[in-house]
Amino acid sequence: xxxxxxxxxxxxxxxxxxxxxxxxxxxxxxxxxxxxxxxxxxxxxxxxxxxxxxxxxxxxxxxxxxxxxxxxxxxxxxxxxxxxxxxxxxxxxxxxxxxxxxxxxxxxxxxxxxxxxxxxxxxxxxxxxxxxxxxxxxxxxxxxxxxxxxxxxxxxxxxxxxxxxxxxxxxxxxxxxxxxxxxxxxxxxxxxxxxxxxxxxxxxxxxxxxxxx
Amino acid sequence: xxxxxxxxxxxxxxxxxxxxxxxxxxxxxxxxxxxxxxxxxxxxxxxxxxxxxxxxxxxxxxxxxxxxxxxxxxxxxxxxxxxxxxxxxxxxxxxxxxxxxxxxxxxxxxxxxxxxxxxxxxxxxxxxxxxxxxxxxxxxxxxxxxxxxxxxxxxxxxxxxxxxxxxxxxxxxxxxxxxxxxxxxxxxxxxxxxxxxxxxxxxxxxxxxxxxx
DNA sequence: CCTACCGATCGGTAGG
DNA sequence: CCTACCGATCGGTAGG
Numbered sequence: 001x002x003x004x005x006x007x008x009x010x011x012x013x014x015x016x017x018x019x020x021x022x023x024x025x026x027x028x029x030x031x032x033x034x035x036x037x038x039x040x041x042x043x044x045x046x047x048x049x050x051x052x053x054x055x056x057x058x059x060x061x062x063x064x065x066x067x068x069x070x071x072x073x074x075x076x077x078x079x080x081x082x083x084x085x086x087x088x089x090x091x092x093x094x095x096x097x098x099x100x101x102x103x104x105x106x107x108x109x110x111x112x113x114x115x116x117x118x119x120x121x122x123x124x125x126x127x128x129x130x131x132x133x134x135x136x137x138x139x140x141x142x143x144x145x146x147x148x149x150x151x152x153x154x155x156x157x158x159x160x161x162x163x164x165x166x167x168x169x170x171x172x173x174x175x176x177x178x179x180x181x182x183x184x185x186x187x188x189x190x191x192x193x194x195x196x197x198x199x200x201x202x203x204x205x206x207x208x209x210x211x212x213x
Numbered sequence: 214x215x216x217x218x219x220x221x222x223x224x225x226x227x228x229x230x231x232x233x234x235x236x237x238x239x240x241x242x243x244x245x246x247x248x249x250x251x252x253x254x255x256x257x258x259x260x261x262x263x264x265x266x267x268x269x270x271x272x273x274x275x276x277x278x279x280x281x282x283x284x285x286x287x288x289x290x291x292x293x294x295x296x297x298x299x300x301x302x303x304x305x306x307x308x309x310x311x312x313x314x315x316x317x318x319x320x321x322x323x324x325x326x327x328x329x330x331x332x333x334x335x336x337x338x339x340x341x342x343x344x345x346x347x348x349x350x351x352x353x354x355x356x357x358x359x360x361x362x363x364x365x366x367x368x369x370x371x372x373x374x375x376x377x378x379x380x381x382x383x384x385x386x387x388x389x390x391x392x393x394x395x396x397x398x399x400x401x402x403x404x405x406x407x408x409x410x411x412x413x414x415x416x417x418x419x420x421x422x423x424x425x426x
Numbered sequence: 427c428c429t430a431c432c433g434a435t436c437g438g439t440a441g442g
Numbered sequence: 443c444c445t446a447c448c449g450a451t452c453g454g455t456a457g458g
Binding site for chain 1: 250251252307329332333334340345348349352367368369374375376378379380381382383384385386387388389390392393395396398399400401403408411412415416417418419420421
């Protein structure tokens with residue numbers, strides 16, 4: 001009366017502690033970074049929080065760097081998706097460009113641990129190739145938005161990469177200041193989404209009353 | 214034939230390893246952060262690099278957090294001085310505002326270790342009072358520059374703190390991206406000073422061809 | 427995925 | 443500022 005392999009994979013896994021330890025380790029890492037800070041992150045503590053012994057993570061990640069690389073890759077993918085999704089709702093190139101920036105900031109604020117791993121000074125080595133690719137994709141979304149706005153005559157001429165980098169600096173700065181709690185000393189009481197919209201709009205419009213040149 | 218206290222303080226210090234261990238510990242910390250990254254920073258390693266045993270630093274700093282607070286305070290002071298100095302050379306409010314932003318970026322790039330300690334997510338507690346004050350002073354320089362430019366009719370009306378925060382986001386973002394080596398994946402070959410000048414100018418001028426509203 | 431074990435480093439203190 | 447010492451944690455591996 002063999003069941004012919006039904007639920008075989010599940011049965012095979014029954015002597016494992018988790019159905020998906022890899023996922024549990026990633027989640028534990030994110031929670032640890034959020035709650036205790038980066039300095040508290042060790043493979044052993046991650047294992048502890050995932051409910052396994054400290055040797056178990058090595059089945060999934062060669063070392064701490066590999067675990068962090070996986071977190072970063074996941075972060076870049078999610079951020080890219082978030083930007084694309086928010087942009088898709090907007091009717092004009094300029095509005096899509098601004099939505100892209102706001103989405104960047106909101107992603108960072110809502111996923112601070114991911115954001116820190118993605119951009120923190122935590123890797124001595126360059127990004128893993130897959131991370132670098134995902135990071136590059138994110139930047140290309142921005143460059144494309146700039147190009148589209150230029151073609152529509154909504155953004156002035158200029159090297160698209162330079163314009164994109166300026167947008168990136170602005171939203172990355174706001175996101176970083178917020179995530180690192182630096183804005184608490186300035187007496188700003190606005191929500192971060194309002195700040196992001198306002199600042200993005202200011203970059204588009206400029207601060208000067210009259211042309212500078 | 215008593216020498217009446219001449220060089221007494223020097224003599225008293227002769228059984229100390231350093232003339233100024235506090236300074237040596239700060240320098241060792243900065244070098245360690247620059248070369249090995251934040252994760253490598255421990256009081257013991259700092260002591261080692263300063264050429265003393267690992268118990269010596271406790272004569273000057275209660276713990277690691279206190280050492281980092283001292284580094285941060287020094288950083289804020291130096292950054293404030295740098296901004297003031299570079300602004301003093303400029304003849305108009307708008308040019309002073311831009312010089313302030315460029316100085317921020319150049320300080321960060323030239324003092325990456327200080328910058329990381331000042332703004333990194335490394336403190337679980339809020340900044341020490343003296344650090345918070347120094348940080349506040351830096352921000353006030355920016356707010357004052359905005360106010361001055363508004364009074365001169367060079368920058369449009371608007372809440373000065375909000376405008377200042379926008380400027381801060383931009384330069385903080387560029388500085389962070391550069392310090393954390395994120396720009397290496399975008400194929401930008403310009404020097405950071407050129408980028409800072411270009412981006413600051415773009416914020417002043419705006420990217421939009423026509424008013425957005 | 428676990429137990430058991432390794433060498434190394436760390437923060438911190440006593441006591442001089 | 444040093445020596446000597448404490449308990450704790452860490453990365454990593456053997457071996458099942």
